[in-house]
Amino acid sequence: MHYYSLSNPNETTSFSKAVVNGIAPDRGLYFPSEIPKLPASFFETIEQMDVHEMALTAIEAFVGDEIPRTELKRIVKTTLDFEFPVVPVDDQIGSLELFHGPTLAFKDVGARFMAQCLGYFNQQNSDQKVTVLVATSGDTGGAVANGFLGVEGIEVVILYPKGKVSEVQEQQLTTLGQNITALEVDGVFDDCQDMVKTAFLDTEITNQRKLTSANSINVARWLPQMLYYFLAYRQLKKKKQPLVVAVPSGNFGNICAGMIAQQMGLPIDHFIAATNVNDAVPSYLESGNYQAVKTTPTISNAMDVGDPSNFVRIQKIYGNDYKNLCQHLSGYRFTDDETRVAMKEIYTQSGYIADPHGAVGYLGLKEYLKNHPEKYGVFLETAHPVKFLDTVESTLQTKVELPQRIKALLKKEKQSTPISSYADLKAYLLA
Numbered sequence: 418m419h420y421y422s423l424s425n426p427n428e429t430t431s432f433s434k435a436v437v438n439g440i441a442p443d444r445g446l447y448f449p450s451e452i453p454k455l456p457a458s459f460f461e462t463i464e465q466m467d468v469h470e471m472a473l474t475a476i477e478a479f480v481g482d483e484i485p486r487t488e489l490k491r492i493v494k495t496t497l498d499f500e501f502p503v504v505p506v507d508d509q510i511g512s513l514e515l516f517h518g519p520t521l522a523f524k525d526v527g528a529r530f531m532a533q534c535l536g537y538f539n540q541q542n543s544d545q546k547v548t549v550l551v552a553t554s555g556d557t558g559g560a561v562a563n564g565f566l567g568v569e570g571i572e573v574v575i576l577y578p579k580g581k582v583s584e585v586q587e588q589q590l591t592t593l594g595q596n597i598t599a600l601e602v603d604g605v606f607d608d609c610q611d612m613v614k615t616a617f618l619d620t621e622i623t624n625q626r627k628l629t630s631a632n633s634i635n636v637a638r639w640l641p642q643m644l645y646y647f648l649a650y651r652q653l654k655k656k657k658q659p660l661v662v663a664v665p666s667g668n669f670g671n672i673c674a675g676m677i678a679q680q681m682g683l684p685i686d687h688f689i690a691a692t693n694v695n696d697a698v699p700s701y702l703e704s705g706n707y708q709a710v711k712t713t714p715t716i717s718n719a720m721d722v723g724d725p726s727n728f729v730r731i732q733k734i735y736g737n738d739y740k741n742l743c744q745h746l747s748g749y750r751f752t753d754d755e756t757r758v759a760m761k762e763i764y765t766q767s768g769y770i771a772d773p774h775g776a777v778g779y780l781g782l783k784e785y786l787k788n789h790p791e792k793y794g795v796f797l798e799t800a801h802p803v804k805f806l807d808t809v810e811s812t813l814q815t816k817v818e819l820p821q822r823i824k825a826l827l828k829k830e831k832q833s834t835p836i837s838s839y840a841d842l843k844a845y846l847l848a
């Protein structure tokens with residue numbers, strides 16, 4: 418298996434190089450040269466298979482022999498060491514809970530898998546330390562920091578906007594120590610993002626340090642998300658109804674990984690992309706014209722993305738054919754008011770507490786199922802409700818109990834370095 422740049426099919430590389438570099442030299446996103454098909458026997462016995470064996474079978478074709486099977490098995494086991502239950506919300510809808518990992522967000526799986534792969538490649542080639550440089554608006558930073566904590570040969574530098582992340586998120590970024598450094602930027606998320614982009618192009622820095630990114634552009638963060646869909650299917654197979662999956666989407670990495678699973682043969686009948694008012698993709702599905710939107714802040718802020726990077730991968734999967742795409746994907750957008758109404762509806766009807774992102778997924782699913790009553794739907798619950806505590810408590814008029822590990826986290830001592838300009842970042846990286 419090799420990977421090529423979506424900007425130029427002749428620009429090819431190995432899995433390890435794609436992971437270490439993150440993005441192709443021509444700035445294109447890497448895409449696998451082929452999507453392997455799994456045999457029918459795999460799906461016939463999937464519910465009896467050991468979870469880690471199933472995951473290993475699904476992911477190993479994308480890694481090839483660049484990581485030995487025993488090592489890859491260890492990586493899969495440490496990545497997937499928590500539960501992914503489908504919790505029934507009503508008789509036609511289930512919530513696939515992806516938030517039982519260490520930072521309570523679904524990004525834990527991709528971040529851990531990428532960290533372990535990079536750690537392995539580094540052992541093989543230990544002459545140069547790698548610096549993972551990330552800007553975060555909240556969730557990504559915590560998952561990345563946690564995934565990379567203690568990984569040999571890797572230093573992680575996280576930039577976050579001062580006063581613009583929640584208390585839980587800030588504690589997750591700033592209390593780990595070891596190989597993790599948090600830089601508290603006097604500015605907004607876009608300032609953090611701009612500084613990171615500038616650093617990647619700054620040869621004074623790149624001559625001295627090997628920099629890589631850890632967002633869903635990286636194939637090692639993007640591809641393992643396909644496993645969620647296998648995990649959902651194996652729990653729901655006995656229902657024998659066509660399975661549709663609604664994904665609350667921002668950068669569209671998660672849903673795109675699900676589409677890869679479907680191409681491998683996983684019986685998913687249809688995908689539903691649910692967004693907040695940052696609706697470039699639902700608008701494209703209506704009109705056939707793609708236009709980035711200016712980002713609007715919402716209560717489901719991990720999805721405040723105006724120009725989703727992974728959309729080019731989705732188009733590639735469906736042969737850049739608009740009609741073909743529309744047969745596999747529906748898209749809906751929802752306002753914050755609609756999202757709050759949905760959170761209340763889910764809570765009063767079933768006692769289930771959804772976070773604002775999951776609630777957007779639920780709304781998309783409901784909309785689609787109106788015309789497809791014979792199907793069964795799952796929405797992905799991408800974050801634990803306590804990560805968005807203020808919104809959840811004020812919307813539902815109820816107190817949400819903090820998990821024990823969050824209580825412990827809030828007591829830890831914060832360590833961060835304040836910076837206010839690119840010059841500060843550069844000085845830090847060159848020191």
Ligand SMILES: *Cc1c(COP(=O)(O)O)cnc(C)c1O
Binds near residue numbers: 522557633665774
């Ligand atoms: C990142 C994130 C999303 C969006 O996922 P994409 O892969 O970027 O579409 C949705 N919900 C939560 C809670 C997230 O952290």
